[in-house]
């Protein structure tokens with residue numbers, strides 16, 4: 001008896017102790033660790049199940065072609081992102097998308113039509129009928145919904161902008177951002193900025209104009225304050241960015257300072273309350289590992305939650321686990337020489353559901369970022385599946401490459417097979433903020449209140465874009481710092 005309790009006391013003493021343990025070293029976890037270090041909180045352990053950090057950021061070099069199966073770029077519309085880039089010393093390595101990539105195309109009646117970016121181009125656009133153009137002009141006079149109304153994105157757009165705008169602008173846009181469908185997504189949770197524009201300005205167009213004015217003023221102020229220091233544009237100018245060497249450059253800069261405090265190939269299993277916080281259990285080839293921490297931050301995909309242990313913490317595991325994640329397959333084509341005479345002067349194109357294509361859309365990677373392909377070549381990534389056509393991800397690699405080739409031949413006039421190709425399958429790609437998401441997040445808030453020191457992050461909370469993940473990483477780091485100091 002005495003021997004047993006001595007053993008268990010010895011085991012207790014040998015348990016590693018940390019101030020903070022972060023589970024998941026995707027951009028959310030890595031960014032939070034960075035902002036914690038900036039606040040002087042260094043005793044942070046990161047646990048990552050995969051052999052490498054970065055999560056969905058997985059840049060690959062294919063004989064001089066750069067393939068990003070996950071995110072390809074980010075929007076500089078978040079001050080936290082600008083700060084992060086600056087603090088990591090990456091300003092000089094930022095690659096701003098070329099002007100040539102400013103246009104975005106949408107397929108209509110089998111042809112690529114530029115998405116109008118200004119009132120003048122809207123008038124000339126073949127993407128929308130005169131009825132829709134007139135409808136858009138009347139948008140400022142459509143009454144706002146009550147603030148407690150729960151609407152899908154589809155309902156919101158039908159009410160404010162009409163059916164054709166839904167079908168030829170919003171449906172392809174949602175396929176390109178969430179791999180989702182407008183009828184599933186909750187406008188307030190998934191497109192909070194749109195919802196805010198209506199709530200605060202009464203109209204999307206009036207709101208967008210007010211925001212543009214604010215941005216202009218902010219850019220002017222930042223320009224005079226910061227001069228020519230070589231920084232990227234301040235504030236929400238919405239420029240499309242990446243880095244020399246792709247997004248992996250950002251991951252490397254975030255990983256480097258972590259040193260041995262980042263442990264990979266270590267699968268997190270769960271937590272339970274301990275005397276001074278939480279005991280974290282994880283597992284690798286050598287067996288189980290335990291760490292005691294005052295603070296635990298989870299940045300894991302929602303679909304992993306039902307298999308995790310939470311002890312007596314009341315977490316809505318089944319509901320979190322039920323957040324849909326559609327499968328998406330990314331198909332990369334690299335050409336040493338441009339395979340089409342068609343001018344490629346855009347970021348790529350998206351396909352509306354009504355067009356009955358077998359792909360969601362294609363990014364012209366090397367048009368936006370020329371170093372993605374050898375000089376004179378072309379790099380493209382096409383996405384297949386999503387909520388719209390999950391069954392299309394069941395095709396074999398050969399079938400999916402053939403389908404993409406046929407679709408690009410039809411839509412872009414491509415007549416040559418690629419010199420390089422690659423297929424990457426995301427079985428569970430992007431969380432869908434469906435109806436009820438807001439209420440579920442309120443339950444997660446309540447679970448955090450009930451378990452002080454436990455923080456729930458990751459891209460199923462606060463937005464899926466990299467910019468959103470960075471913004472939230474900074475906010476959570478601030479909350480953790482406050483908790484540790486209180």
Ligand SMILES: Cc1cc2nc3c(=O)[nH]c(=O)nc-3n(C[C@H](O)[C@H](O)[C@H](O)COP(=O)(O)OP(=O)(O)OC[C@H]3O[C@@H](n4cnc5c(N)ncnc54)[C@H](O)[C@@H]3O)c2cc1C
Pocket residue numbers: 023024025026027028029047048049050053054055056057069070071072073074075266267268269299300301304328330426429430457458459460463464465466467469
């Ligand atoms: C195909 C695709 C294209 C995209 N394109 C863009 C884009 O162009 N621009 C943009 O802004 N956003 C894009 N996104 C969205 C963006 O990439 C993600 O929302 C963001 O990277 C999520 O980061 P995260 O750290 O929250 O999650 P993840 O990147 O999913 O990281 C979670 C980490 O947790 C780890 N993990 C899981 N289970 C365990 C466990 N039990 N123990 C330990 N570790 C575990 C995982 O291995 C992973 O590293 C895209 C996403 C996809 C899938």
